[in-house]
Amino acid sequence: MSRNRTIIYAIYFLFKREGQTLNPAPLRFPNFMLVIIATNIVIIFEKKRLHKKKLLRRFVLTKQTNMTKKEKTNRLNALVGSLSAPSKMPCSGYNIPAQECKIGSILRKIKDSTCSSCYALKGRYLFSNVKDAMYRRFEAIKKNYWVDSMVEQIKLNNKGDKRYFRWHDSGDVQSLEHIDKIVSIAEQLPEVKHWLPTREFKLFEEYINLHGVGKIPSNLTVRYSSHMNDRISNKALNKTYSSMVISSEDKIKEIDTPIKVCPATLPDSNHKCNDCRACWHFKGTIAYLKH
Numbered sequence: 001m002s003r004n005r006t007i008i009y010a011i012y013f014l015f016k017r018e019g020q021t022l023n024p025a026p027l028r029f030p031n032f033m034l035v036i037i038a039t040n041i042v043i044i045f046e047k048k049r050l051h052k053k054k055l056l057r058r059f060v061l062t063k064q065t066n067m068t069k070k071e072k073t074n075r076l077n078a079l080v081g082s083l084s085a086p087s088k089m090p091c092s093g094y095n096i097p098a099q100e101c102k103i104g105s106i107l108r109k110i111k112d113s114t115c116s117s118c119y120a121l122k123g124r125y126l127f128s129n130v131k132d133a134m135y136r137r138f139e140a141i142k143k144n145y146w147v148d149s150m151v152e153q154i155k156l157n158n159k160g161d162k163r164y165f166r167w168h169d170s171g172d173v174q175s176l177e178h179i180d181k182i183v184s185i186a187e188q189l190p191e192v193k194h195w196l197p198t199r200e201f202k203l204f205e206e207y208i209n210l211h212g213v214g215k216i217p218s219n220l221t222v223r224y225s226s227h228m229n230d231r232i233s234n235k236a237l238n239k240t241y242s243s244m245v246i247s248s249e250d251k252i253k254e255i256d257t258p259i260k261v262c263p264a265t266l267p268d269s270n271h272k273c274n275d276c277r278a279c280w281h282f283k284g285t286i287a288y289l290k291h
């Protein structure tokens, strides 16, 4: 049924009384109000539909070869948001609000948890423009066009060492569908090594139970972040790739597992990754020194 016809039917039934055909004469004030409300609801839905259509059109246009990089970038930014530029990283990233982390929002209230002093809930991450942009990305991840648009966005706008990409310098995976979409993006970009840190162990376990561990492509490093400072979560310990936060370098002496202290967190470093790509490649635990 077309939308216009739906509007006409809606108005018809509001005017109609039992056993009568359309007759506007008995229209009373409450009915008149209902007609206005119904019309406004239809207008809101129609606006949303047109907005979606416009976004999809923008996406189709990004596939056009005669567009400049700037035009494509503007369209991709409108669809999925721009890529982030985490200060120490050698490449771009993608962030969503840390306020929406599922496990993180529980951990944040626990003393000495790795989320209790989350950097993504401080400083510039709280600027309204930054927060709004992260929430636009948060909405975008639910859209059908997100995967294809992200593939284009990473191809076009990943800055620095384009062989690497970092997921979620703020935020974490939200659902099985979200994981599946990231897997699909990594599959479509085999030349890029993706690093995805996560505290959502259960969600990943569920995903692997459903699809098998082979579903995670070899160019996607899912690194399990331990929940408490100075401790490796058992779940993380059992995975090939994990990470932890340490309050001092001495703490790693107590840990009997392959471990590498992140050089960018050492006091005498320039707090940049420089040539290190351990987060993507190191089989074992990366220990980030808390500062």
Ligand code: SF4
Binding pocket: 261, 262, 263, 264, 265, 272, 273, 274, 276, 277, 278, 279, 280, 286
């Ligand atoms: S371990 Fe290496 S790649 Fe990871 S954050 Fe530290 S410096 Fe960067």
